[in-house]
Amino acid sequence: MSHEVMTLPRLWTGNHYNEGIGRDDMFDKLREECGVFGVFGHPDAAGLSYYGLHALQHRGEESSGICTVDTARGNAFNYHRGMGLVKEVFDKEKLDMLAGDRSIGHVRYSTSGASQLANAQPLIFRYRDGDLGVATNGNIVNAPEIRRELEMSGSIFQTSSDTEVIAHLIARSPKDFVTAAKEALQRIVGGFAFLIMTNDKLLVASDPHGLRPLVMGRIGDAYVFSSETCAFETIGAEYVRDVQPGELLILDSTGMTEDRYAEIERRATCAMEYIYFARPDSDINTINIHSARKRMGQRLAIESFVDADIVTGVPDSSISAAIGYAEQTGIPYELGLIKNKYTGRTFIQPSQELREKGVKMKLSAVRKVVEGKRVVMIDDSIVRGTTSRRIVNLLREAGATEVHVRITSPPFKNPCYYGIDTPDRKELIASFRTVEEICKEINADSLSFLTDQGFVESVGGNDGAYNRGMCLACFDNDYPTVVDEESDKSCSC
Ligand SMILES: O=P(O)(O)OC[C@H]1O[C@H](OP(=O)(O)OP(=O)(O)O)[C@H](O)[C@@H]1O
Numbered sequence: 110m111s112h113e114v115m116t117l118p119r120l121w122t123g124n125h126y127n128e129g130i131g132r133d134d135m136f137d138k139l140r141e142e143c144g145v146f147g148v149f150g151h152p153d154a155a156g157l158s159y160y161g162l163h164a165l166q167h168r169g170e171e172s173s174g175i176c177t178v179d180t181a182r183g184n185a186f187n188y189h190r191g192m193g194l195v196k197e198v199f200d201k202e203k204l205d206m207l208a209g210d211r212s213i214g215h216v217r218y219s220t221s222g223a224s225q226l227a228n229a230q231p232l233i234f235r236y237r238d239g240d241l242g243v244a245t246n247g248n249i250v251n252a253p254e255i256r257r258e259l260e261m262s263g264s265i266f267q268t269s270s271d272t273e274v275i276a277h278l279i280a281r282s283p284k285d286f287v288t289a290a291k292e293a294l295q296r297i298v299g300g301f302a303f304l305i306m307t308n309d310k311l312l313v314a315s316d317p318h319g320l321r322p323l324v325m326g327r328i329g330d331a332y333v334f335s336s337e338t339c340a341f342e343t344i345g346a347e348y349v350r351d352v353q354p355g356e357l358l359i360l361d362s363t364g365m366t367e368d369r370y371a372e373i374e375r376r377a378t379c380a381m382e383y384i385y386f387a388r389p390d391s392d393i394n395t396i397n398i399h400s401a402r403k404r405m406g407q408r409l410a411i412e413s414f415v416d417a418d419i420v421t422g423v424p425d426s427s428i429s430a431a432i433g434y435a436e437q438t439g440i441p442y443e444l445g446l447i448k449n450k451y452t453g454r455t456f457i458q459p460s461q462e463l464r465e466k467g468v469k470m471k472l473s474a475v476r477k478v479v480e481g482k483r484v485v486m487i488d489d490s491i492v493r494g495t496t497s498r499r500i501v502n503l504l505r506e507a508g509a510t511e512v513h514v515r516i517t518s519p520p521f522k523n524p525c526y527y528g529i530d531t532p533d534r535k536e537l538i539a540s541f542r543t544v545e546e547i548c549k550e551i552n553a554d555s556l557s558f559l560t561d562q563g564f565v566e567s568v569g570g571n572d573g574a575y576n577r578g579m580c581l582a583c584f585d586n587d588y589p590t591v592v593d594e595e596s597d598k599s600c601s602c
């Protein structure tokens with residue numbers, strides 16, 4: 110595992126990057142995004158970040174990092190980053206080195222730039238006014254264009270991450286830091302939740318559509334910021350509000366200023382956060398994820414009922430929806446599938462030969478539960494189709510007599526350009542196959558997806574039509590910003 114430990118006194122003179130490890134592609138996955146966590150005004154900022162990032166681990170497992178500012182010691186910058194999980198990258202000794210009362214932290218799943226230590230966040234720079242740390246969740250759609258332009262006029266980039274362009278845009282501006290940051294945020298296009306820290310300020314910003322989640326909380330007198338509210342539960346912080354699209358919060362020794370750098374163009378919270386990414390105990394725009402998923406399952410039962418003996422959810426993300434489907438239909442909910450929670454990134458994938466012999470690493474069917482039963486299998490999405498096919502076959506091998514697949518999202522037809530690492534369009538099974546063809550391909554007895562309207566209304570719940578706005582581009586191709594469909598969205602800048 111590569112690690113990087115740096116303590117930056119006020120006069121930091123360089124940056125040391127190592128070659129990192131490559132991405133482990135052991136499972137076909139709809140890849141997670143990233144998680145950010147910030148603290149302002151707490152004596153143990155690094156400790157809180159450690160626990161906060163641990164709660165956000167599901168959003169990115171490739172690398173972790175924390176950067177602190179110690180206002181008691183001349184606003185010195187300290188940071189540590191490494192490849193791996195939060196618990197692998199940090200120990201007591203490393204946290205002790207991260208003295209400070211302000212911090213920004215990050216867990217990464219790469220969407221732009223390779224999975225290597227150089228691209229691990231927070232990215233740290235030295236610019237004319239001191240140190241600059243940047244942590245983001247999301248993707249900057251026009252980063253390649255901005256990068257090219259900056260390189261043509263002399264910028265030398267240190268990483269292949271899209272995130273680095275914001276640091277250059279800020280550093281090259283002759284204006285004061287906050288104005289420079291506002292103008293930089295206005296220049297970039299995409300979905301992003303930014304935490305930007307200097308020796309004397311913390312900036313918190315969400316993109317003009319609010320594509321990526323970002324929430325504010327309080328713990329004592331300190332402010333905390335997180336990709337998801339579940340991290341607040343972990344550290345005992347109180348939720349205050351969601352950071353609004355286009356908003357810019359400026360925190361310094363005078364307190365917090367609520368400002369904005371852009372008007373809300375069209376609110377477009379990522380639908381996949383509700384469907385798959387966020388933890389069930391998190392709330393986004395005050396909507397609880399477990400409850401929204403349960404409503405999706407209930408709606409699916411109304412839209413596409415099928416008579417069966419048991420309902421089972423594909424763990425973990427589809428359990429809530431399966432409970433909803435079972436509740437609505439009266440068909441008993443059963444644990445027909447079990448996930449091995451120890452199968453992580455570092456496990457060695459079984460060879461084709463072992464797989465054919467039945468070595469199942471991640472999921473197992475519970476034979477005694479499914480044998481001789483007609484099973485409704487609930488999953489949240491079909492991306493390539495690999496997972497569904499495997500699971501349907503698992504259930505059949507364990508003796509299920511019928512397997513009916515119900516998906517709690519509309520067909521996933523279009524790639525994401527906003528920080529979710531989806532395959533290219535040609536690999537998305539629903540972009541070139543009908544529902545009947547997919548059903549055949551995954552070897553199911555029947556297959557149904559939730560309708561767009563059913564999904565939107567499920568998220569909104571009973572408090573009237575959902576009018577807070579979501580991005581549904583991966584289902585309906587209506588991207589909230591311009592995107593370059595020709596570009597390879599996941600390549601380095
Ligand atoms: O159609 P596919 O390309 O196979 O992908 C779809 C699957 O990917 C995700 O699960 P994943 O296995 O990533 O992990 P999870 O345990 O977090 O649900 C998602 O929940 C679907 O089950």
Ligand SMILES: NC(=O)CC[C@H](N)C(=O)O
Nearest residue numbers: 142143219220221246247
């Ligand atoms: N998934 C993310 O939010 C990734 C952030 C950033 N684009 C990176 O690749 O590092």
Ligand code: SF4
Nearest residue numbers: 379380525580582583
């Ligand atoms: S395209 Fe899909 S995955 Fe990407 S932000 Fe929009 S809803 Fe989320």
Ligand SMILES: [Mg+2]
Nearest residue numbers: 423424425426
């Ligand atoms: Mg899954």
